[in-house]
Amino acid sequence: xxxxxxxxxxxxxxxxxxxxMTVLRFTIVLAAAxxxxxxxxxxxxxxxxxxxxxxxxxxxxxxxxGTGQYRSIQEAxxxxxQGDTIRVTAGEYQEDVTIHSKEGLRLVGEGVDRVRILGRxxxxxxxxxxxxxxxxxxxxxxxxxxxxxxLAMGIFNGAGVVLRDLRINGMVFAQQVQDVRIERCVIGxxxxxxxxxxxSQAVLVDNRIHDNDHGVTIAGRSEIRLExxxxxxxxxxxxxxxxxxxxVLRGNTLVKNGGGAAFLGASRSEVSGNIVxxxxxxxLVAPASGASFSFNALHxxxxxxxxxxxxxxxxxxxxxxSDLAVDPKFVDPEGDDFRLRVDSxxxxxxxxxxxGALGPVNVPAPAK
Numbered sequence: 001x002x003x004x005x006x007x008x009x010x011x012x013x014x015x016x017x018x019x020x021m022t023v024l025r026f027t028i029v030l031a032a033a034x035x036x037x038x039x040x041x042x043x044x045x046x047x048x049x050x051x052x053x054x055x056x057x058x059x060x061x062x063x064x065x066g067t068g069q070y071r072s073i074q075e076a077x078x079x080x081x082q083g084d085t086i087r088v089t090a091g092e093y094q095e096d097v098t099i100h101s102k103e104g105l106r107l108v109g110e111g112v113d114r115v116r117i118l119g120r121x122x123x124x125x126x127x128x129x130x131x132x133x134x135x136x137x138x139x140x141x142x143x144x145x146x147x148x149x150x151l152a153m154g155i156f157n158g159a160g161v162v163l164r165d166l167r168i169n170g171m172v173f174a175q176q177v178q179d180v181r182i183e184r185c186v187i188g189x190x191x192x193x194x195x196x197x198x199x200s201q202a203v204l205v206d207n208r209i210h211d212n213d214h215g216v217t218i219a220g221r222s223e224i225r226l227e228x229x230x231x232x233x234x235x236x237x238x239x240x241x242x243x244x245x246x247x248v249l250r251g252n253t254l255v256k257n258g259g260g261a262a263f264l265g266a267s268r269s270e271v272s273g274n275i276v277x278x279x280x281x282x283x284l285v286a287p288a289s290g291a292s293f294s295f296n297a298l299h300x301x302x303x304x305x306x307x308x309x310x311x312x313x314x315x316x317x318x319x320x321x322s323d324l325a326v327d328p329k330f331v332d333p334e335g336d337d338f339r340l341r342v343d344s345x346x347x348x349x350x351x352x353x354x355x356g357a358l359g360p361v362n363v364p365a366p367a368k
Contacts (some may be wrong), residue, residue, distance in 0.1 A: 057083025057104075064091040073097050073107070073117070080105055088143060090114035096122045096148075099140075100133040109143030112167040112186075119148030129158035129177065141165045150191070155180065155200075171212075174200045181205070188212060194234075197222040197245075204229055206357070214238075215257065218245045218267075225250070228357040230338060232256045237284070241267040241291075249274055253338050253356040255330075259284055260300065263291040264308065271296060275328050275338075275346065275356035281306055285318055293320030295350035299327050322350055331363055 061068030062076050068089065070076040076086045077099055085106040097117055099105060109115035119125030125148040129135045135158035145152045147170020155161055155174040163172075164183045171190040174180060180202035187194045188210035195209060199220035208230045209215045215231035215238040218224045222245040230253045231238035238257040241247045242264040251273040254260040260276035262284040263269050269291040276282045276296060282304035285291055298304035304325060307315040329344040331337040339358040340346055346355040354360055 057081065057085070059085045059087060061087050061089065063089040064093070077102070077105070077107070088115050092116045092118055094118045094120055096120050096125065096127075098127040098130060099135055099138055100127075100130045101135070102138060103136040104138075105135075106139045106141075107143075108139075108141050111142055112144045112165065115143035117143060117145050119146060123149035124151035124154045124173075126153045127156070128153070128161055129156040131157055134158040136160050138162070139164065143167075144169065147171065147190070152190075171196065174198070174202065176200060177202070182207060186210070193217045194231075197224055200224070203227070208232070209238075214240055215254075216240070217242070218247050219243045220245060222246075224248075226252055228252065230255070230357050232336065232338075234258060237262045238279070240264065241269050241289075243267065251352065251355070251357060253277075253358065254279065255333070255338055256336075260298075262286075262308075263289040265289060267291075273350070273352045273355050276300065276304070277328050277330075278333060281312075283318065284308060284312060285315065293318070293323055295322045295324075295352060295355065296320065297324045297326055297328055297346050297349075297355050299325065324349070324355075328356065331361060 060076055062070045062073050064071055072095060073088055073093055074095055074097055080086060080102060082104045085108060088109040090110050096119055117125050126145045128138060137160035139162040141164040144167040151173060152168045152170030153172045155177050157176055159178040161177060161180045163185055166185045168185060168187045169189045171192055172187060172195045175198045178201045180200060182204045183206055185207045187207060190212040193214045194212035194216060196217040199222055201223045203225045206228050211233045213235045215234040217240045219242050225248040227250045232255050234257040237259040238254040239261040245267045247269045249269065249271045253275045255278050257279045260279045260282045264286045267289045271291055272294040274296045277299040279300045281302050282298045282300040284306050286308040303314050305315045305318040306312040326345050328346050329341045331339045331341055340354055340360040342360045342362050344360055347360055349355055
């Protein structure tokens with residue numbers, strides 16, 4: 001004989017009425033729990049349905065002749081999802097390009113001699129980020145960007161921006177961006193500044209910055225590191241560090257500028273392993289700024305160390321104890337070949353294999 005739950009509860013000492021009430025209460029609680037589970041699972045299903053479907057990253061092609069998925073770089077960017085790579089084939093793209101509200105995007109051109117972005121209606125042919133929209137982990141490489149309206153590229157409100165193997169004919173302006181890396185680029189031809197930073201964090205490595213009014217300007221509360229760059233033919237200073245910015249200049253070649261580097265305002269800088277030569281002056285230092293010098297080689301026309309004033313005055317006391325005043329012995333300075341000859345005195349100095357941006361090469365010394 002099968003015993004019901006009521007019989008069991010009655011046998012344990014309760015009345016049949018109490019047993020039935022206990023079973024009823026248990027049934028109500030169980031039903032409520034089941035209903036709650038059903039409601040929760042339906043809600044989760046509805047929420048899942050509202051979420052955008054995850055799309056796999058892709059490689060898409062932009063081609064002016066219609067052989068790719070897009071004819072316009074901007075159109076490809078607007079349809080890109082996280083992780084996409086956009087490959088740009090040869091051609092001159094007369095359009096304004098903006099990347100914003102994107103993450104993990106790569107824009108890769110066929111090469112600086114094959115792909116040019118010209119701009120169209122806006123100041124600056126290429127923008128990365130715009131207020132209030134930023135970007136994260138965006139890489140751009142393998143193309144040329146022409147200035148438009150006095151600006152070539154603006155970088156605003158983002159993080160993890162990498163510019164690599166670009167030719168930028170005009171000014172690069174970066175404001176309130178973090179973790180920027182500019183590498184192996186050629187930047188020049190600006191009537192103001194080649195690269196200007198305001199309240200940003202960045203690293204510049206192995207670039208050639210040429211023929212600007214100023215080479216690199218570091219302002220606001222920026223934190224910038226320059227390493228193995230060549231800054232040449234600036235009308236004024238090759239590098240300016242000002243306001244409350246901080247900078248590390250290590251192993252650069254600052255040559256044929258109006259001045260090598262100026263440290264102004266309340267800025268703080270560490271300056272080591274650089275060649276500062278063939279400029280009108282070497283280092284210009286304001287009294288309130290702080291710059292520490294070590295193992296730099298200076299060889300300039302009107303003085304190596306000057307203090308800001310009206311007029312600027314020579315300040316040999318600023319010389320770092322390990323700094324050198326010596327001809328660097330470039331391979332061909334008239335032809336802008338700033339590699340060191342093997343007989344240069346700037347090899348194996350102070351823990352550096354060589355000072356400056358370019359190492360020694362085995363070429364014969366010029367005939368006397």
